[in-house]
Amino acid sequence: MARLVMKFGGTSVADIDHIRNVARHVKREVDAGHEVAVVVSAMAGTTNQLVAWTRAASRLHDAREYDTVVAAGEQITCGLLAIVLQDLGVNARSWLGWQIPIRTDAAHGAARIADINGAILVERMARGQVAVIAGFQGIGPDNRVSTFGRGGSDTTAVAIAAAVGADRCDIYTDVDGVYTTDPRIVPKARRLPRVSYEEMLEMASLGAKVLQVRSVEMAMVHGVRTFVRSSFTDPGSPELIGYDEPPGTLICDEDEIVEEKVVTGIAYSKDDAQISLRRVADKPGVAAAVFIPLAEANINVDMIVQNISEDGSLTDLTFTVPIADFDRAQQVLEASRERIGYQVKQGSTDVAKISIIGIGMRSHAGVAAEAFQALAARGINIRAITTSEIKISMLIDASYTELAVRTLHSLYGLDNN
Amino acid sequence: MARLVMKFGGTSVADIDHIRNVARHVKREVDAGHEVAVVVSAMAGTTNQLVAWTRAASRLHDAREYDTVVAAGEQITCGLLAIVLQDLGVNARSWLGWQIPIRTDAAHGAARIADINGAILVERMARGQVAVIAGFQGIGPDNRVSTFGRGGSDTTAVAIAAAVGADRCDIYTDVDGVYTTDPRIVPKARRLPRVSYEEMLEMASLGAKVLQVRSVEMAMVHGVRTFVRSSFTDPGSPELIGYDEPPGTLICDEDEIVEEKVVTGIAYSKDDAQISLRRVADKPGVAAAVFIPLAEANINVDMIVQNISEDGSLTDLTFTVPIADFDRAQQVLEASRERIGYQVKQGSTDVAKISIIGIGMRSHAGVAAEAFQALAARGINIRAITTSEIKISMLIDASYTELAVRTLHSLYGLDNN
Numbered sequence A, B: 001m002a003r004l005v006m007k008f009g010g011t012s013v014a015d016i017d018h019i020r021n022v023a024r025h026v027k028r029e030v031d032a033g034h035e036v037a038v039v040v041s042a043m044a045g046t047t048n049q050l051v052a053w054t055r056a057a058s059r060l061h062d063a064r065e066y067d068t069v070v071a072a073g074e075q076i077t078c079g080l081l082a083i084v085l086q087d088l089g090v091n092a093r094s095w096l097g098w099q100i101p102i103r104t105d106a107a108h109g110a111a112r113i114a115d116i117n118g119a120i121l122v123e124r125m126a127r128g129q130v131a132v133i134a135g136f137q138g139i140g141p142d143n144r145v146s147t148f149g150r151g152g153s154d155t156t157a158v159a160i161a162a163a164v165g166a167d168r169c170d171i172y173t174d175v176d177g178v179y180t181t182d183p184r185i186v187p188k189a190r191r192l193p194r195v196s197y198e199e200m201l202e203m204a205s206l207g208a209k210v211l212q213v214r215s216v217e218m219a220m221v222h223g224v225r226t227f228v229r230s231s232f233t234d235p236g237s238p239e240l241i242g243y244d245e246p247p248g249t250l251i252c253d254e255d256e257i258v259e260e261k262v263v264t265g266i267a268y269s270k271d272d273a274q275i276s277l278r279r280v281a282d283k284p285g286v287a288a289a290v291f292i293p294l295a296e297a298n299i300n301v302d303m304i305v306q307n308i309s310e311d312g313s314l315t316d317l318t319f320t321v322p323i324a325d326f327d328r329a330q331q332v333l334e335a336s337r338e339r340i341g342y343q344v345k346q347g348s349t350d351v352a353k354i355s356i357i358g359i360g361m362r363s364h365a366g367v368a369a370e371a372f373q374a375l376a377a378r379g380i381n382i383r384a385i386t387t388s389e390i391k392i393s394m395l396i397d398a399s400y401t402e403l404a405v406r407t408l409h410s411l412y413g414l415d416n417n
Helices: A016-031 A046-057 A063-070 A072-087 A119-126 A152-164 A197-205 A213-222 A286-296 A323-335 A359-363 A367-377 A398-411 B016-031 B046-057 B063-070 B072-087 B119-126 B152-164 B197-205 B213-222 B286-296 B323-335 B359-363 B367-377 B398-411
Strands: A003-008 A035-040 A092-095 A102-104 A113-116 A130-134 A137-139 A145-147 A168-173 A194-196 A226-230 A249-252 A265-269 A272-281 A304-306 A314-322 A344-348 A351-357 A382-388 A391-397 B003-008 B035-040 B092-095 B102-104 B113-116 B130-134 B137-139 B145-147 B168-173 B194-196 B226-230 B249-252 B265-269 B272-281 B304-306 B314-322 B344-348 B351-357 B382-388 B391-397
Touching (some): A003 A016, A003 A152, A016 A035, A016 A072, A035 A072, A035 A119, A035 A152, A046 A063, A046 A072, A063 A072, A063 B092, A072 A092, A072 B046, A072 B072, A092 B063, A102 A152, A119 A152, A130 A152, A152 A168, A194 A197, A197 A213, A197 A249, A197 A265, A197 A351, A213 A226, A265 A398, A272 A323, A286 A304, A286 A314, A286 A323, A304 A382, A314 A323, A323 A344, A351 A367, A351 A398, A367 A382, A367 A391, A367 A398, A391 A398, B003 B152, B016 B035, B035 B119, B035 B152, B046 B063, B063 B145, B072 B092, B072 B130, B113 B152, B119 B152, B152 B213, B194 B197, B197 B213, B197 B351, B213 B226, B265 B398, B272 B286, B272 B323, B272 B351, B286 B304, B286 B314, B286 B323, B351 B367, B351 B398, B367 B382, B367 B398, B391 B398
Parallel strands (some): A003 A035, A003 A168, A092 A130, A168 A226, A194 A249, B003 B035, B003 B168, B035 B130, B092 B130, B168 B226, B194 B249
Antiparallel strands (some): A102 A113, A226 A249, A265 A351, A272 A344, B137 B145, B226 B249, B382 B391
8 A cells, every 4th residue: 555646647638538547546555555646737728718718818918817727727637637546436525726715825926835834735645535636826925826847746746745755656648757868869778667756857957848846846855756657557557566667767866766876867958048158258257247147037047067267367158048148148248248248249049968877977977978989979969068067968959959969868778679 | 985895796896897897996986085995706718717727636625725726716806806996096005805804604605694893894994995805715613715605796895894884795797677568579678776685685686697696685685786887888978976875776775665566577597407207196205205305406497386285195296407407307307216116206497487577566466467468368378376575486387488478578567758
């Protein structure tokens, strides 16, 4: 017997037939003797419709009213799923954010969970009742509905799992796990049976869009074992009956990962643009002069590379911003030109960021050198490099993306045989 | 300065353009210096979609989950209207049933309001904030969302008006008031400037489907002056600016009605079927033997006519049931035949009920006699008659409906000149 949280996204609850499929997944776990809470998103398309209405209502809308409107989507799904579960003979009831309550801060539209009282859910689950919980929503300090921003149902699921002390949080999604890289680029990509929280954070923020970054952070902080699996398999399939080894990827503490590889996966992103400032005065405060105006304009800066200048007087500064913010970033830097004091500004949207991720890198030297050599052998020029303990990121020309990913995937022995 | 409650139904908030029109109606009253609360229904079509989903989910669904799903419709509208009002520069916020709270009994799906705490609304309205309230919903004793059944937003509006001590409750709808009869049958029908609560109750339950019966009862009990008016007039029209005399019908205490007419209106209904039991034993308990099984089968009985039998041993019993329940009622009566002891059962769905309504009838004799004479002169046979203090209802062949309504409308001087 285990205590499980199961989470289903919008495409998994797109209509009543899909919701019935979800209910069968839930019933399977209930029949196996587990205590179950389910977290659901809005039916696919519903949130988009609601958001479109708020935009049509006013371009500058009150975030509290936006939340009131948009949270209705998950409210509908959780009521419907409770009905379908009861129809299958499963004792179930729906819970809205304010009923549990899931308390959040006051940042409507992008609220953060402050506190969840899991007591009532634990009590009901112990009595055999499935808790069907509206994802993405809570109640703010103003006693009003708050929402968590896109993908927030993952966060709800992990937070509920932490609050009720669940043995595992199962994220049912339209992929069957986390892969060593994008299988559309590398057909030999393998599904990873286990990934550490740290690695998943790097993967998630780099384009392996399986789980919302915030939910992974929360899983790491609270030690919630989070399992990514497919919602489109037959709920009654024999391989799914039983708790331990269904197909999927477990995101867990690195202590739980037995198979030790140096590199776990290769991620890529084509969503960033490069900006380089040449011959910047190499003096204290120059980085602040560049990045504070960008932050004030709400532009997210990712990779930052600053070289030490030859003579200690002038330096080069390279960084990336989201492509969508590229033009705006250029304007901001143009306006700050005097204050920063750069001589040349260059930029390109035609770049890709390739990342090598693995907790094994911590104890293995030479990983980066191997990568540089392999890419050089293919004639791929590296524009910039940043590294962290478990990640090496390289900026290259976008046209080489696929070649680079395939090369590195083979290099580190990730290809499926 | 007055305190107003304004209510807008589903067709008045069908899309963002309609909601913007509603917002202009609200802004007009705010600009005139009034304190305003607005009650809204779900966007036209939304409730039907939500109800259809709950039915598809299960034929026998938990009413608490039904309420959770269906209440989302009004939640969406009230958030959107608050946004549009803010966009017009009107200080506004949305209120869901549980936030005020509007406390109800536990009869999910058809809940009744138990208590509304108007304090917070009064305080906000006094500070110039428009309260935009989700109609049709409250919170049950189980701390779950409850809904009031179809048309429940009218009830919300009147209950809110009572709770905040509003000077008037304006029901904006797709007709511009209550008429002496159906203008589709009698083009000369006149809009009534004022109608008493008692008359409106008789009109509403007889087919003048402007206001939900329960909301009129509530208005009568709490003395809420309720004003039926059109939501499709131009919100900025000069005749609407000012509080006292916009076009519409005021439903109020009879003391407020100056113009004294004997008959106020003629109503009709083709939704009922007639059942007659012939040669029933005329003994105590026979009516109970007929009507208790029907009540247990949830069949609503309306007109009941029992004649005194000639010799005191056998009687005839005639009553009406909704056409939709006609076959079921026949089955129930067949099953109870032994116990009731009737000899012949007759029935017809081809009937219409014509009603003459007016508080003036109380003090005027001969109203009924005039009606019978006028219908007889047109060759219209009356199958059954019931009367109350302010109403005379007659059952006739359905094909004579229009003729009967026109005849009576002229007879009592209701035709417009």
